[in-house]
Amino acid sequence: MSTTITLTINGTERPVAVELGDSLLEVLRREGFTSVKHGCDTGDCGACAVLLDGDAVDSCMILAISTDGRAVTTVEGLETDGHLHPLQQAMIDTGAVQCGFCTPGTVMTGIDLLSRNTDPTQDDVKTALAGNLCRCTGYVKQVDAVLAAARQMKGGPDA
Ligand code: FES
Ligand code: FES
Structure with missing residues (x-):
């Protein structure tokens, strides 16, 4: 069963379709934020780390549906006026x-x-x-x- 949540990703609020069991990692990659890497899927490697309301989290360990209304930052959101972070x-x-x-x-x-x-x-x-x-x-x-x-x-x- 799918539902729609609202995420602010890299400063832009958007509706995002999620399946109940989707991880935040799966949803972000599906939405095109492929800087978020799919490594171990068990919270052990850190390849999927993103900022969730400013705190680094392993996105493979977070149920996407639990992030409704929250803000996510990925590497795609770091560049400012053509300059890297x-x-x-x-x-x-x-x-x-x-x-x-x-x-x-x-x-x-x-x-x-x-x-x-x-x-x-x-x-x-x-x-x-x-x-x-x-x-x-x-x-x-x-x-x-x-x-x-x-x-x-x-x-x-x-x-
Ligand atoms: S993919 Fe390894 S910690 Fe998430
Ligand atoms: S795993 Fe290759 S640069 Fe870190």
Whole structure:
């Protein structure tokens, strides 16, 4: 059985058809937000992370129908006036993007951290990103990217 909910996705309110058992991940991908990656489907890899009312969540673990009236942000909503979010740019600049499969989820998790902590330590970043698995990078560059983005967002020197 399907029903229609209202979601604000990347700042635009829209009606979205959902089946009762759909995850938020399935619905977002069906709506064309394919930055949200389908990894483990069990809440273990972080590839599907999005912001739900500003907090990073694993969208595979959220029933879409429970998100009626809420706001979702995906990577597609980060660009402003043709500019990448500072964390997206830092991920590129530090070489933290290799195959890229984990990158959207890592970026959304990092943005959640930076929204709560503008001056994170390396340990803060490691703790925040602990649920975002990456087969390629060894994680060092991703941590460096979040620290560089924090510096840049505070107006300090770039990475
Ligand atoms: S696909 Fe959601 S945590 Fe892995
Ligand atoms: S860059 Fe390939 S899984 Fe992270």
